[in-house]
Amino acid sequence: MADTSLGRRRATGVLISLTLALASCSTGEAPAPPPPATIVFRGGPILTMTDSGTVAALAVRDGTIVAVGTEEQVAPHIGAATRVIELGGRALLPGFVDPHTHLLSDADIPILEAQQLALENGITTLADASVEPELLDDFLAAKDGLAIRVGLYLGRTTYCGDDLGTWYEEHAPRTTFGDRLFVAGVKIFSDGGACRNAAASRPPVDGYDTEPPFFEPAILEQMVRTADTAGYQVLIHAQGDLAIRDAQDAIAGVLGGGPNILRHRIDHNSIVTPDLRPRYGEIGIVPVIFGTFPTCADIPWTPFWMDNGEDWRSLVDANPGLRIAWHGDDPWATPISPLHDLASYVTRADRADDGSLCQPPAWLADNALRVEEALPMLNVNSAYALGLDDVVGSLAPGRVADLVVVTADPLTTAATELFDLGVVATVVDGVIVYCRAGDEGLCG
Numbered sequence: 405m406a407d408t409s410l411g412r413r414r415a416t417g418v419l420i421s422l423t424l425a426l427a428s429c430s431t432g433e434a435p436a437p438p439p440p441a442t443i444v445f446r447g448g449p450i451l452t453m454t455d456s457g458t459v460a461a462l463a464v465r466d467g468t469i470v471a472v473g474t475e476e477q478v479a480p481h482i483g484a485a486t487r488v489i490e491l492g493g494r495a496l497l498p499g500f501v502d503p504h505t506h507l508l509s510d511a512d513i514p515i516l517e518a519q520q521l522a523l524e525n526g527i528t529t530l531a532d533a534s535v536e537p538e539l540l541d542d543f544l545a546a547k548d549g550l551a552i553r554v555g556l557y558l559g560r561t562t563y564c565g566d567d568l569g570t571w572y573e574e575h576a577p578r579t580t581f582g583d584r585l586f587v588a589g590v591k592i593f594s595d596g597g598a599c600r601n602a603a604a605s606r607p608p609v610d611g612y613d614t615e616p617p618f619f620e621p622a623i624l625e626q627m628v629r630t631a632d633t634a635g636y637q638v639l640i641h642a643q644g645d646l647a648i649r650d651a652q653d654a655i656a657g658v659l660g661g662g663p664n665i666l667r668h669r670i671d672h673n674s675i676v677t678p679d680l681r682p683r684y685g686e687i688g689i690v691p692v693i694f695g696t697f698p699t700c701a702d703i704p705w706t707p708f709w710m711d712n713g714e715d716w717r718s719l720v721d722a723n724p725g726l727r728i729a730w731h732g733d734d735p736w737a738t739p740i741s742p743l744h745d746l747a748s749y750v751t752r753a754d755r756a757d758d759g760s761l762c763q764p765p766a767w768l769a770d771n772a773l774r775v776e777e778a779l780p781m782l783n784v785n786s787a788y789a790l791g792l793d794d795v796v797g798s799l800a801p802g803r804v805a806d807l808v809v810v811t812a813d814p815l816t817t818a819a820t821e822l823f824d825l826g827v828v829a830t831v832v833d834g835v836i837v838y839c840r841a842g843d844e845g846l847c848g
């Protein structure tokens with residue numbers, strides 16, 4: 405995804421200087437400045453997650469990013485009414501995008517309360533990964549109170565593998581309901597994990613009874629084909645290697661060697677054996693994977709798991725250039741914190757109930773990612789998985805101003821200190837919707 409906006413802006417700057425020089429020679433009049441920004445952030449670091457890398461300043465007007473660059477480049481956007489926020493070393497990033505969560509559909513928390521929890525953790529876009537008709541009604545009833553962008557994956561199956569049929573066809577692909585709610589795609593569960601057990605060729609932990617996938621391969625492929633033909637992106641839940649193989653085969657069969665235009669994805673990918681690893685890139689599938697690993701838990705992992713379980717290092721290495729996305733899968737996978745998940749990707753450590761860190765054994769430490777590999781999974785790659793990468797997930801002129809202010813720059817924070825990072829403020833459409841207690845000075 406080349407982003408040449410900075411280059412263009414540099415060229416424009418040269419042109420403006422030339423024009424200015426000519427103008428002052430001839431008439432002495434300066435060109436009209438751009439309309440003033442609503443908010444300017446400066447004093448970076450500002451992580452654009454584009455080819456522009458890290459910049460020092462960013463301007464927002466009416467909820468849209470209008471400039472990113474050096475302080476000098478952004479200065480013309482500052483007018484008398486512009487609110488200028490000095491970051492003072494705190495980092496500005498795109499708001500986190502969680503393309504697979506159940507946070508807003510947790511029966512114990514009303515949708516708008518759960519939304520507040522997401523905002524406090526810097527999540528500005530999310531997708532509910534399993535929506536049945538009744539839950540769709542709940543979302544429609546709450547839509548006017550949504551501050552977060554919410555995608556919905558309408559269930560072709562229940563999480564136990566019961567076929568719900570094509571009821572989702574009542575709502576066309578990418579249908580929007582109000583400003584925030586939209587149909588992201590169709591969800592198919594291909595094995596257990598949430599209900600019954602995963603379809604793995606061998607047990608991941610001692611005493612675990614693996615089960616077969618929910619569907620015969622031909623039936624799974626037909627479900628994918630039906631949704632694909634109608635223009636829906638398909639999200640397949642697959643935990644065990646047997647289910648992942650069937651999901652890969654189903655998508656490959658439907659694509660027939662062509663590009664994955666609708667971005668069909670496989671979520672969880674908990675047990676990926678070596679033969680399955682490069683197939684994501686070969687077929688063009690978007691893998692969506694867990695962040696936090698339960699390193700503190702005393703789980704009797706088998707050698708089969710130690711070789712193949714949540715080995716993101718091998719997945720990344722087997723698929724150079726492939727966009728791999730994170731998911732929180734909250735509230736099932738806790739804590740609800742993208743920053744915690746980032747720290748876990750990079751260290752494979754986890755925080756115990758008493759606050760101490762549990763360090764990974766060698767087999768698990770080997771699975772760690774570099775922070776520059778993991779961070780895009782939480783914003784630009786997850787926006788891609790949701791089909792929203794032209795809107796959110798990176799900072800460039802024209803993108804919406806969904807932002808998160810973090811206590812320090814994750815890219816320059818020592819791995820051991822990533823767990824200490826916190827969300828200071830969250831911005832949606834250029835409006836500060838959350839500010840951490842004690843940091844109101846920053847947010848005004």
Ligand SMILES: [Zn+2]
Nearest residue numbers: 504505533733
């Ligand atoms: Zn889920």
